Amino acid sequence: MAAGSGAGTGARFRDRLSRPVVAVPLATGLGAFAVAVGSLLADQPVLASALAAAGTGLTAWAAVRGSIRAQQPVDAAMSSVSDGPMWRLPHRLQLFTGRATDLAKLTTTLASGRRPDLVALTGMGGVGKTSLALEYAHRRAPETSLTAWIPATDRASVVTALAALGGELGVAADDPEAAARATLDQLVHREPWLLVYDDATPPAVADLLPTTGDGEVVLTSRREDWSSWAQLQPVAPFLGPDAVRLLLDRSGDASPNAAGHAAALAAMLGHLPLAVDLAGGYCRRYRITLAAYISLWRERGLSMMPTDESQVLGPNEVATRLSSDRLARGDLAAVQLLRLLSVLAPGQLPQEVLTADPSELPEPLATAATEPTTWHALLTRVADAGLIRVQPGRLWVHHLVQEVQRDAIRRGAPVHRRLLRWRRDPTARWPLARWATLAVRLITAQFPEERHRVELWQRCSELRPHAEALLADGSKWGVAQLDTARLAYRVATYRYDTGDGDAAAELLTGVLGDYRAVLGDEHPDTHRCLNNLALVEHGRGGFDTASALLTAVLDTYRRSLGEDHPDSLGAMNNLALVRHDQGDLDRAGELYAQVLTARRRVLGDDHPDTIASVNNLGTLRRAQGDLDAAATLHTQALDAFRRTLGDDHPDTARALSNLGTLRRAQGDLDAAATLHTQALDAFRRILGDGHPHTVTATNNLVEVLTEQGDDSTAHRLRQRLSLPDANP
The missing domain is CATH 1.10.8 (Helicase, Ruva Protein; domain 3)
Known part of the structure; x- marks a missing residue:
């Protein structure tokens, strides 16, 4: 049953009644009554708050809260120190699985020789911190004089538990605080011992941790700010x-x-x-x-x-473990952050996605994202609740946290709270479609589309999982067709540039259909999509399809934008590439020359598109047999790419490869081998071993090495990429 639902309340009350309530002496006459009522009202925070305000006193209220928090979800293995070393230690889990490495690390850390030694097991709710601590405690208990389990959700819980433990140890004190401190002091006379503080926070255990004695302390916590208290041991989900x-x-x-x-x-x-x-x-x-x-x-x-x-x-x-109920009431910015994260992909997200343009965000999240210190404080609050992890420039969310948030969005606020929430938080009525639309627009705005800037590919790689998650679920959640299409267009461009032409073609085909349906055939976005789809089809070998698409696009661009518009020149260049591969060298040469002249006039000599035109014309001259002219053009292109884009760019690597092919055609195998080696190194460095450009560069070098008679090096290169050897 989902947390917070109305059904099952009676079962929860019966469960409370079936458990013993352990109380310490109270300072007021109403204390015992408060504890009993508080135990019954653990699920009724409003009534419990009213009880506190009714005059029972701060000490009584601390005991009420402590007795509520101290309820154990399973019976304790032993409840009396006189019966053995374990005090309120829950039963050992019968199916404890894995965690051998975590247990070994915990054991080693606690055996480091410092006394008392403290380790904080940290991680999100449900990740297994408590199970790990419990298994360690059961393994360690036979070697201790005392192993005690301390619920530590808040300070009152810790005080109550330590005071009750002190009663078992014969500690006498006038009030719970004094009893708790006396209990810790008494530990110096016992050795060795182990205390487990479960679900702890620094405020809950401040000055309630042992500082002397031959013992060990294990804390489990969603929070990570323990470095000045204890050694941190993060606990990750299962392998x-x-x-x-x-x-x-x-x-x-x-x-x-x-x-x-x-x-x-x-x-x-x-x-x-x-x-x-x-x-x-x-x-x-x-x-x-x-x-x-x-x-x-x-x-x-x-x-x-x-x-x-x-x-x-x-x-x-x-x-219950993963809901935003662990956040402070009224922390609307935190709740809004979790709702927005719920529609993205699980895992890491660059924080800049949320802070680059805060005007897109709802209030009060927008205000928090505007001011760095406020933003950092917000992330810390959500991280302290165990719902996200925060790293420099990144945040991380588990997809079950997202599922819990999506479920809460679908269910909406309870009826009796709805009006109040709507007045405070206008996003309380937002459906999933609204949150998903906001996420789509944020990711689209941050997803780079500059084709010539390889340094932006890392950002594309980081955003791609979120983009693809939104594309997969957006229509199901009700995101507008045009919003998802614009995001898909950017993802398709990145997929094409990184060598996945099939995925790019599938995405662009869908985008084209959406653009035609929403924007019409004559919209510039529709034309750009047609142009890119033609480029992708050309790369996949679909020359006839690409030629037909590009001819239509070029006619439209010339009519609507003019001959010299960059989009018109791009379409003309792409059509020249297709004509070249179809074997129509004369027509391709005419188009290449027209594009180069226009790009020099419109964009300048150092624009990457202009340099690409020089390189393309050199390739054509080589195909026509004019090797000297081709050598001049390829050399010019390589020098220009190095000057404007640097050595770590695919265009520079392609220019190296083209010049290497030209030198091979001229019979200069040594120069060709050097250039192809440089091109292969660049492609591997920039694109990785599996990219089609890297495979092509490997084949180019292998062919030159084979001509030189270096069969062993050629064989090693083929083995590296699992390529078959050339036929003998």
């Missing part, structure tokens, strides 16, 4: 094999390909241990396969995470 193993063990699924379905489901759940555990438990209880669960998850989402299926310590709803 793939561990998640698969837990799913198979929990579900009992022995059907064919159960392991494959477990791997798929684990990936869908982001390898989050809590979610993996709940999914496996559901399958076992209701006797369904993992494949069936996958279908149900896709259809029903979080409703497939019931509260009573977990073997993991702590609240059992994913929604």
